[in-house]
Amino acid sequence: MKVIEDNRKLTDAFDDLYLAERRRAIVELVQTQGRVAVAELSQRFGVSEVTIRADLQALAEQKLLVRTHGGAVRMDNDLGEMALALRRQRQVKEKSRIGQAGAERIEEGDAVFLDSSSTSLAIAHHLKRHRYVTVVTNSLEVVHELFDAPGVDVVLVGGVLQRETASFVGAHGLEEIARLNLQKGFFGAHGVDLLAGLTDVSPDEAAVKRPIAALCRQVIAVLDATKWGRVGVASFASLDQVSVIITDAGAPGEMVAAVRARGVEVAIV
CATH class of the missing domain: 1.10.10.10 (Winged helix-like DNA-binding domain superfamily/Winged helix DNA-binding domain)
Structure with missing residues (x-):
């Protein structure tokens, strides 16, 4: 021995x-x-x-x-x-769980928007086995992630390349996007606030998200717990526009209750 x-x-x-x-x-x-x-x-x-x-x-x-x-x-x-x-x-495990929960809400035949946030990228990762789904995005990273997902069609929103986020801003070609029936839009944010709604630190990013959020039948915010109560420089969706917030267990209970009282579903994963 x-x-x-x-x-x-x-x-x-x-x-x-x-x-x-x-x-x-x-x-x-x-x-x-x-x-x-x-x-x-x-x-x-x-x-x-x-x-x-x-x-x-x-x-x-x-x-x-x-x-x-x-x-x-x-x-x-x-x-x-x-x-x-x-x-x-940042918040890798939380974003992965939020991404999986977001992907589970996407059904066969859906056309959805994924923004350039890292949490939307996590959703894309969990979409690999979905079929008959169309993803509209301004994110090069989302495009790359879905390159080997044969059941997912990808539509890239045009504009000017913003290298810091590997995304296109300026939202060129919104007329074409408006012809699609976007069932759901998934949006990350710098923060969520009762008055300011969903905000971003980049006015250019917010300028892309704002008209696309208006086109979506459901606006779904995908936010880890660190984003609650924070306010960025530019708002892109009011709380009244938001249907669902998917977040993690660290979200502040008092603010979650206040958001639910406004009629927004808060899913904690």
């Missing part, structure tokens, strides 16, 4: 050594190349993509790199890509 135990300890020591060497090599690659992809690292080191994702997450927690969708970037990389990466790292 002692021999088996000693062998196990030796194996664990080698595993720890290889783990440390692999992660050090990953950091060096990120520093040299500026960015790395999960698939590339998996092939290079001969380990699974699950293992690489765990490596990248551990390194991100040590502030040695920044996680992105499908890989990682150097800490001092392009500010636009950094902004996207940092948004995705």
Whole structure:
């Protein structure tokens, strides 16, 4: 038994050594190349993509790199890509649950709008197996996420590329969008407030969301608990326009009750 135990300890020591060497090599690659992809690292080191994702997450927690969708970037990389990466790292578990709950509300035959928020991106992730759904979006990230979803048709709202959010603003072509019957619109926000409604920190983003929210039969806000009571510079939907708010258990009970009293469904996931 002692021999088996000693062998196990030796194996664990080698595993720890290889783990440390692999992660050090990953950091060096990120520093040299500026960015790395999960698939590339998996092939290079001969380990699974699950293992690489765990490596990248551990390194991100040590502030040695920044996680992105499908890989990682150097800490001092392009500010636009950094902004996207940092948004995705906030409230990750909550946004995933909210995204799943949002996707479950989308039915076969629906045409829906997904904005450029990280929570709408989480909805897109959970739409991969849906069929006969049309997604209208101004987000390049949502388009990328749905690229391998054969049952989902994607319509991109045109405009001027805003690199910080990888989205198009200006909402060119709204006349064409207005011809679609948008059953549901899913909107992230900087915050929700009883008076200001749904707000954004970007007036350009709000200018896209405002007319599209008016076109949707249902406006569904997808907000983690940190967004309650916050007010951004530009409102894009009043609370009276909102049908549903999907949020997590950390949402403040008193404000949730006040919103429900206004006739808005609040779904806590």
